[in-house]
Amino acid sequence: MWIVYITLAILLLALTILPKIQNSHWVFRVPEFAKIQITYLIFFTFILGLLTETTEYLWYYQGLLAVLFIHHGQTLIKYTPLYPVKKHRQRHISSEKLHFISANVYQFNKEYSRFIGLIKKYSPDFFMTMESNGDWEKALKALEGNYPYQHKVTLENTYGMHFYSRIEIKHAKTHYFVADDIPSIEIHMKTNDGFSFVFFGVHPPPPSPTEEETSKERDGDLLSTAQRVKDIKDPVIVVGDFNNVAWSKSSILFRKTSQLIDPRIGHSFVSTFHAKYRLLRFPIDLMFHSENIFINELKTLENFGSDHLPVYCNFFIDHHNDEQEELIQTATREEEAEAKEMIQEGIEEDGNRDTVVTED
Template sequence: MWILYLSLTVLLLILTLLPKIQHSHWVFRVPEFGKIQITFFTLFTIILGFFVGSSEYLWYYQGLLVLIFIHHSVILIKYTPLYPVKKFTQKYQSSDRIHFISANVYQFNREYDRFIQLIEKYRPEMFLTMESNGDWEQALRKLEKDYPYQHKVTLENTYGMHFYSKIRMEESRTHYFVADDIPSIEAHLKTEDGFSFVFFGVHPPPPSPTEEETSKERDGDLLSTAKRVIEIKKPVIVVGDFNNVAWSKSSILFRKTSHLIDPRIGRSFVSTFHAKYKLLRFPIDLMFHSEEIFIDDLKTLENFGSDHLPVYCEFFIDHEQEEKQEKKSIMRPLKKKLKPKK
């Protein structure tokens, strides 16, 4: 049992230190995904330490494990209801509730009807599919009557994307920020009650031994999206399979560059992958939004045969918040002009 305890301690230390090394190779980036599991295994190893027998070095190892546990817990607690965040209530100036579903359907999943039943059950105003190829596009045609606005990027390389909306789409475009076979969707929408917003769908490639050796392409795609977001003067939502976790440095850089909000903070992890293995499930299907958008509900839905669980979101847009932001931007230069000279 001592050998098991010692081996777990060394492994947990390595998995904690590897992401601290600023290198883009997947070996250094993949341990970031398992922070939740690492935290639980650290707690398990601490408990195991009380049963391994006496050793003159035991309490040094226990102290190290406690430090590892605290390190991960301080980061993860932000993504739980224990972390205090300001709560907002819907006002009369705000939009009607809007709902969307984002789902990596897994290109080789043939259970099209289960996904269609999911959409018919929850009836979102919008939904985004990733890894959707020609077969998926054909299967989803039965929904086009209910979703007259569409943007389709049909690919057979597991990076196809399809966006369907009941809300009027004023314009849309496909971006290829870092590669000509890795698309992102930008859709400008306007609700019946006059609220305009922009929906981004993203799906950058993961750093892994089977796909991209490094995270450079993923991080470059996300940073390019962030730079595009700050050019837009409307409320924005960015949704998709980021192949990343919210606490990674590249996700934090994306959030800071785009000036968007991570709705997981103060809420929950919303873990999506792998759908079949609950204990090995990572929160890699992310969402970020601008200040004018307020999230009422964010959760995973039932599995429909994919390796990802779908993400369901309910939100509203607040014009009053937009006006506040406009006033801030107007007042800043005005204050500078009125500032008395010394």
Template structure:
């Protein structure tokens, strides 16, 4: 009976490990790119348990299968651990020009605006990007307007509203619907105090899921559009937002490769921002990528604001290459 249970669990883990390798973009296939850490923990556990089975043949088979699955998953997630070399250098103090960005998917039905406002007052980011913000949130955040005179409002009640609050002047602002008619993104230049211009893209594509898009195609297309837009540019660039994709997925890897942008989390940690309510089911959905014009001062996950996402706070140092 014990061998049967371990064999069945191994078969299930093999199915979910192989599912993302299928050519299909259906959510049933792509969703298994998300819990690679959890799958790795389970397959490592199964590898250990398999050593204690009675049958030498079954033991050898299950240890081999689970061991290979564990190794495969670890290869994907290893760059987002401290065991991997950092991709973005740590800036040396004293910092020159910095850009501090707080990205927060607020969860539209969550009305704990005071918790987000408190975080903003404590950390004083230069940019605040809010996602899933509707008219209620737009009004609730009016108290921060005095510190953020430059704003872009795109209030929607479909879970894809987006607002940008900036201490820096904004130029060439565009609210675009790149792939889907009801999924916005914000694109603009930040004008720094030294008059340097930083190109910024703020994104929140829809995820592959049974309740939204049944395939990952719209999300993947939006990320590819942005990647191709920035790849031939030499200007300082930042891309951030809730991409509804994990840092280690093939899509995000392709985005980094095509765009040439860097990920400051590589070699530093996962900074899992979702799901705030389930500690054993968390992965990095909120991202920040940037061009070689920046080094990293800090990156940290913020405390809960009663959303299903934790806010992400990143401070980049502009090195003016």
């Protein structure tokens, strides 16, 4: 038991230190995703230590584990109801409540009817799919009668995106910020009660041993979106499979550069991936919004056969409510310079992706 305890303690220390090293290689970035699981494992290892026969070094390791637990806990508690945030209320001068669904459908998922059933069940005002290819586009034609406004980016490389809306689309644009095969969508809409807003959909590539070796393209793409968002005056929502977690350095830099709000703070993690393995589920499908958008509900929905759970959001727009102003953080000059440097690194990074990806 002592060997197991020591091995776990050293491993947990390494997994805590690696993300602190500012290196874009996936070895350093992937442990950020598992902060929740690492924290639980630290706690159980500490309990294991209490059951271990006492040695002269035991309490040094127990003390180390306690420090690691506090270190991770200080970050994670912000994404729970235990963290105090001001509650807001809807006023008569706000927009009607709007709701949407964002879903990474998994390109090779053939259970189209389950997703169509999900959309019919929750009847969102608009929804976005990621990893949607030509086959998914054909399947989603069944919903086009109820969603007359659409913007489609059909790709076979697992980075396709489709957007369907009951709300009028005034203008739509596809961006390729860092690579010509990684799209982001920008949708300008106006509600029936006269409220304009902009929806951004993002899905940058992840740093991993099976995909991109570094996080450079991911971070460059996200920070390019942040720079674009900063210049928009209308209310903004940015949603998608960020392949990132909210507490990573690049996510925090995204939030400060865009001057948007993370609605998970003070509420919940909203973990989405992997849909089939609850204990190995990470919150990588993120959302950020401007101060005049107020979130009533943000949660995951039931699995429809994808490796990601879909995200459901209910919100309203209020231009006259300043209750969220204090949640806005602004990037310093040094952080702005760092963001520009990361964007340039993302553009220069040559991602080695196939035009057509087939299932292994």
